[in-house]
Amino acid sequence: xxxxxxxxxxxxxxxxxxxxxxxxxxxxxxxxxxxxxxxxxxxxxxxxxxxxxxxxxxxxxxxxxxxxxxxxxxxxxxxxxxxxxxxxxxxxxxxxxxxxxxxxxxxxxxxxxxxxxxxxxxxxxxxxxxxxxxxxxxxxxxxxxxxxxxxxxxxxxxxxxxxxxxxxxxxxxxxxxxxxxxxxxxxxxxxxxxxxxxxxxxxxxxxxxxxxxxxxxxxxxxxxxxxxxxxxxxxxxxxxxxxxxxxxxxxxxxxxxxxxxxxxxxxxxxxxxxxxxxxxxxxxxxxxxxxxxxxxxxxxxxxxxxxxxxx
Numbered sequence: 001x002x003x004x005x006x007x008x009x010x011x012x013x014x015x016x017x018x019x020x021x022x023x024x025x026x027x028x029x030x031x032x033x034x035x036x037x038x039x040x041x042x043x044x045x046x047x048x049x050x051x052x053x054x055x056x057x058x059x060x061x062x063x064x065x066x067x068x069x070x071x072x073x074x075x076x077x078x079x080x081x082x083x084x085x086x087x088x089x090x091x092x093x094x095x096x097x098x099x100x101x102x103x104x105x106x107x108x109x110x111x112x113x114x115x116x117x118x119x120x121x122x123x124x125x126x127x128x129x130x131x132x133x134x135x136x137x138x139x140x141x142x143x144x145x146x147x148x149x150x151x152x153x154x155x156x157x158x159x160x161x162x163x164x165x166x167x168x169x170x171x172x173x174x175x176x177x178x179x180x181x182x183x184x185x186x187x188x189x190x191x192x193x194x195x196x197x198x199x200x201x202x203x204x205x206x207x208x209x210x211x212x213x214x215x216x217x218x219x220x221x222x223x224x225x226x227x228x229x230x231x232x233x234x235x236x237x238x239x240x241x242x243x244x245x246x247x248x249x250x251x252x253x254x255x256x257x258x259x260x261x262x263x264x265x266x267x268x269x270x271x272x273x274x275x276x277x278x279x280x281x282x283x284x285x286x287x288x289x290x291x292x293x294x295x296x297x298x299x300x301x302x303x304x305x306x307x308x309x310x311x
Contacts (some may be wrong), residue, residue: 016045017072020101021055021082027235029227030080036226036242040250043215060088064086066203072101074257080109080223083116091126103216103257108169109179110221126219137173137198144169146182151189154203157256166224175199176266193278205266216257216264233308
């Protein structure tokens with residue numbers, strides 16, 4: 001049973017920014033993923049602005065989040081196969097720390113860590129802003145049916161989306177159980193709320209981000225919940241994960257940040273404990289040493305396998 005709050009009717013965000021990398025891979029569904037995500041956000045929000053500049057060096061600054069038609073209620077940051085520019089991610093992190101929007105929801109795909117730095121940049125952002133000490137977890141090939149962690153209070157807004165369906169993911173590890181939203185396929189609910197678990201998705205309410213001064217922070221290492229499996233002529237069709245999530249997942253994301261009693265407004269006890277011995281917390285900005293660390297982590301993750309193809 002969820003130790004959360006009563007679900008209210010979905011609350012539409014008044015102003016949403018979708019900030020993505022410039023994706024061109026049609027054979028593996030990147031363009032379909034972004035198109036379906038954009039359509040879902042457009043249908044569930046009052047106003048949607050779309051920028052495909054996350055991979056363009058220098059394109060994201062503080063003004064990205066404040067200039068008209070901003071400021072925004074929710075910023076969704078997404079990368080699929082193309083790496084986000086490190087400087088742009090530093091600007092995103094600063095915006096989260098300064099609560100430039102109510103919520104920053106990061107969908108950074110982890111299918112192909114040998115091709116990009118998506119997961120390591122996501123973890124750098126999470127750890128730098130929360131001190132949670134989340135690490136790179138295991139990889140799962142093929143379809144994923146990620147169960148909702150209903151023992152966590154942050155799960156309340158997501159009750160209609162259980163499980164979350166996707167595929168080919170790199171999980172996050174060492175996640176505080178109360179911040180774990182969706183768990184690996186087949187995982188049972190955490191028995192101890194103070195334990196650490198693997199997770200596909202995490203959510204940190206306002207009180208846990210930037211010492212309580214930051215925006216609500218959601219992170220997920222998969223974008224395939226928006227993949228409908230459509231491929232160009234001559235390319236085998238992929239799996240239609242989107243059919244299982246359409247009309248449910250995005251409204252849950254928006255409700256969690258826009259409802260007065262939503263997941264973002266909760267105070268979780270205990271807060272994430274200090275980093276366990278042996279883990280490294282990311283520093284507040286993406287400097288030279290951190291970028292070198294990201295490169296090493298990406299190389300290690302890439303050693304797990306060759307270029308992976310989703311089907």
